Amino acid sequence: MGQTSKMQGGVLVKTSIGVITKDFNSLKPIDEFLENASKHHHKIYSIIIVYSHGCDFQLVESLRKKVKVFLIKINDTPEMKEPLIKMGLSTENIEILLNCRSLEKHGLVPYGMNRNYALIKALLSGSEAIVFIDTDVYPKVLVKENDEVREKEIDFIGRHLEYLREEEVMVTTSDYSGYYIIPPMSFTGMKELFVGLQKEGAYEFIRNLDEHSCLNLDNDKKRKIFETTKILGGNVAIKLSAPKELVPFFSTVYNINGEHVLSRGEDTLLGIKLKNSDKKCIDIDTKIFHNTFGNYPKVPDIKKDKSIKDRFYYTCLGWIGRNPFLNWLKGEDVKEVKNKQKKNIVIGSQAIASYLEDGRFLILPEALEISYHNLQGVISEYKNTMKAWNSFIKKLDQWGVE
Numbered sequence: 001m002g003q004t005s006k007m008q009g010g011v012l013v014k015t016s017i018g019v020i021t022k023d024f025n026s027l028k029p030i031d032e033f034l035e036n037a038s039k040h041h042h043k044i045y046s047i048i049i050v051y052s053h054g055c056d057f058q059l060v061e062s063l064r065k066k067v068k069v070f071l072i073k074i075n076d077t078p079e080m081k082e083p084l085i086k087m088g089l090s091t092e093n094i095e096i097l098l099n100c101r102s103l104e105k106h107g108l109v110p111y112g113m114n115r116n117y118a119l120i121k122a123l124l125s126g127s128e129a130i131v132f133i134d135t136d137v138y139p140k141v142l143v144k145e146n147d148e149v150r151e152k153e154i155d156f157i158g159r160h161l162e163y164l165r166e167e168e169v170m171v172t173t174s175d176y177s178g179y180y181i182i183p184p185m186s187f188t189g190m191k192e193l194f195v196g197l198q199k200e201g202a203y204e205f206i207r208n209l210d211e212h213s214c215l216n217l218d219n220d221k222k223r224k225i226f227e228t229t230k231i232l233g234g235n236v237a238i239k240l241s242a243p244k245e246l247v248p249f250f251s252t253v254y255n256i257n258g259e260h261v262l263s264r265g266e267d268t269l270l271g272i273k274l275k276n277s278d279k280k281c282i283d284i285d286t287k288i289f290h291n292t293f294g295n296y297p298k299v300p301d302i303k304k305d306k307s308i309k310d311r312f313y314y315t316c317l318g319w320i321g322r323n324p325f326l327n328w329l330k331g332e333d334v335k336e337v338k339n340k341q342k343k344n345i346v347i348g349s350q351a352i353a354s355y356l357e358d359g360r361f362l363i364l365p366e367a368l369e370i371s372y373h374n375l376q377g378v379i380s381e382y383k384n385t386m387k388a389w390n391s392f393i394k395k396l397d398q399w400g401v402e
Contacts, residue, residue, distance in 0.1 A: 013043075013045075013128060014045040014126060014127050014128040014129070015042065015043075015044060015045055015127070015128065015129045015130075015131060015157065015161065015237075016044065016045050016046040016047065016048055016122050016125075016127040016129070016130045016131070017030070017033060017034075017044055017046075017047050017048070017130070017131050017132075017133060018048045018050070018115070018118035018119070018122065018130045018131065018132045018133070019047065019048070019049050019050070019118075019132075019133060019134075019135065020050045020051075020111075020114040020115060020117075020118060020132075020134075021049070021050070021051050021052075021135050022051065022052055022053050022054075022109075023051060023053050023054040023055070024049055024051045024054070024055045024056060024059065024060070024071075025054065025055075025056045025059070026056075026059070026135070027059055027062070027063060028135075029133065029135065029136075029137060029138050029139075030047060030063065030133075032138055032139055033133060033138075033139050033156065033157075034047075034066060034067060036139035036153065036155070036156050036157070037156070037157045040155040040156075040157065040158050042157040042158060042161070044067050044157075045068065045126075045127055045128075046067065046068040046069065046070055046122075046125065046127065047063065047067050047068070047069050047070070048070045048072065048118045048121050048122060048125075048127075048130070049069065049070070049071050049072065050072045050073075050074065050114055050115075050117045050118050050121075051071075051072070051073055051074070052073070052074040052075075052100075052103055052109045052114070053107075055071070055073070070121050070125060072117055072118070072121055074100050074103055074109050074113070074114070074117060075098075075099065075100050075103055075104065077098060077117075080098065080117075080120065080121060080124065081094060081098065083124050083399075084097075084098075084392070084395075086399075087395040087396065087398070087399040088395055089391060089392055089395050090391070092388075093387070093388035093391050093392065094388075096384050096385060096387075096388035097116065097120065097248075097385075097388050097389065097392060098117070098120075100113055102253040102260065105260075106253065106260040108253050108260055108262055110251045110252055110253055110262060110263070110266065111233070111249065111251045111262060111264070111266040112248065112249035112250040112251035112252075112266035112385075113249075113251075114249075114266075115132065115233060115249040115266060115267075116248045116249050116389075118130065118132070119238070119246075119248070119249070120392070122240060123240055123243060123396060124396075127240055128239070128240055128241055129160075129161070129164060129237055129238065129239050129240055129241075130237070130238050130240060131157065131160055131236070131237040131238075132233055132234060132235075132236050132237075132238075133234055133235070134233070134234030134235075134290075136234075136290060136291045136292070136294065137176065137234050137235060137288050137289065137290050137291070138288060138289045138291070139153065139154065139156035139288060140152055140153045140154060140288065140289050141154055141177050141217075141218035141220070141286065141287055141288060141289060142177035142178060142215070142216075142217050142218055142287075142289055143177075143217060143218050143220040144217050149215070149217065149297075151289060152218070152220070154286060154288075156286070156288065159172075159284050159286045160172045160237035160284060160286075161237070162284075163225065163282045163284055164237050164239050166280075168278065168279060168280050169239070169279070169280045169281075169282050170238065170239050170242070170245055170246075170274055170277075170279035170280060170281065171231060171236060171237065171238050171239070171270060171271075171274060171279075171280075171281040171282070172236070172237045172281070172282050172283075172284050173228070173230070173231045173232050173235060173236040173237070173281060173282075173283060173284070174232065174235050174283050174284050174285055174286045174287055174288070175216065175232060175235070175283075175287045176216060176232070176234070176235060176287050176288060176289070176290035176292075177215075177216050177217050177218045177287040177288065177289050177290070178215070178216060178289050178290040178291060178292050178296060179213075179214055179215055179216070179290075179292045179293060179296065179299075179300050180202075180205070180206075180214040180215075180216055180292070181292060181315060182199070182202055182206055182214065182312070182315075183214060183293070183300035183301070183302045183308055183312065184206070184209045184213055184214045184299070184300065184301075184302070185206065185209075185302055185352075185355065186206075186207075186209065187351055187352065187354075187355040188351060189347050189348050189350065189351025189352070189355075190203070190206065190207070190348070190351065190352075191203050191207075191348075192344040192345070192347040192348040192351065193344070193345070193347075193348025193349070193351060193352055194206075194348070195340070195341065195344040195345075195348070196341045196342070196343075196344035196345025196346075196347075196348045196349070196364070196365075196368070197316055197319045197320065197323075197341075197345070197348070197364075198319060198323045198326075198327075198337075198341065199319060213299050214300070215299075216287060217287070218285075218286070218287040219285055219287070223284075223285040223286070224285050225282060225283065225284060225285055226282070226283050226285075227280055227281065227282060227283070228271070228281055228282070228283040229271035229272060229274070229275045229281060230271055230283070231267040231268070231270055231271045231281060232267065233249075233266060233267040234290070235286075235287075235288050236267065238270075242279070243393050243396060243397065244393060244397065245274075245277060245279050246270075246393065247269055247270055247273045247386070247389065248269070248385055248386070248389040249266040249267060249269065249270065250266060250269045250382055250385055251263050251264065251265060251266035251321075251322065252321065252325075252374075252378055252381065254321050254370065254371060254374055255370070256317065256363060256366070256367050256370055257363070257366070261314065261317045261318065261321060261367075262314075262318055262321070263318055263320075263321025263322045263325075263371075264315070264318035264319055264321065264322045265318075265319075265322035265325075265326055268322070268326055268329070269329065272329055272330065293305075293307070293308055293311070302356065303356060309356055309358060313358070313360055313361065316361070316364060317364075317367055320345075320364065320367045320368050320371050321367075321371050323337075323341070323368075323371065324338070324371050324372045324374070324375040324378070325375065325378045325379070325382065328375060328379060334372070334375065338368070338372045341368060342365060342368055342369070345364050345365050345368050346365050348364070349361050349362055349363075349364035349365055350362065
């Protein structure tokens, strides 16, 4: 138990795959990742499935014929609480790490808590590395050959482990190929919208949509490996053999006029923390295929497809919910950044509401005010999470030695 298993000659022999989902009702894409790993001679130690609402238990049993499966339901985890109690973690800290009040009250689980469940289970069950995948990504990349976009299979686990094996590397990650989370759009006021959302970097890409229709491609043979602080939760591997260097994922749920919304950016904390340590996060430049809107290769049309419009609306609210805490964490002048964003989001929200003929977007400036108003409470929640996490890691270290 605990940290008893060791790396064998730099090889991470116990690699688990973590999947978080609201409802577990499909073996896709887990089957594809297992087949890909097997094809490239990687043995997967376990699949850790964290879900919050429904589960098809027959699918879980069929999966168990191929691989060890840990099935965890948020707020219903006696098998996780038991070892935490045994190692002497306080009731208060167990509550902070495992009790999701927003699930009970609003049916929502913060992305950070979802991932932490999987991370804690991986540490408790002897995994040496955990690779997180999302339910809409696949172990292949989109490349362009002879002016034609095609899918190309890659050694997904191998590419992560190649760099994760290096002693100073703690995390490996990369972006996605497929349609960008911001679909094609073009209107006056778009730049102000992206400045207000703290997505300035996306503006040039979206502005040039005539060149690419917002389709990201893998660099293929022109791969460039580099150090980064940007971690993407659906394409990330984390080494677990030095848990003292680990920090938890963190994000929140916030209330906008009675509707509760998930903030994004749960993976930001780890990237920023590693920047200030002697451990590295490496971008392995392997943009796995993300079927962003579920109907690739159809070009997303935000004006005609309500589901795409809905997704973008909640994505905007998720960024707004993330930004104050992110700016505080980075040591920015929070008030100055807020004033700049507010001025821009007022213009941008009116522009996109008009462009999409959707009045919901007019609430973005109010959401920004609410989010910045909530900052002190979010900081307090973050500090409590860090306190509970550090206590868990300390107890885990003592427990593993016994």
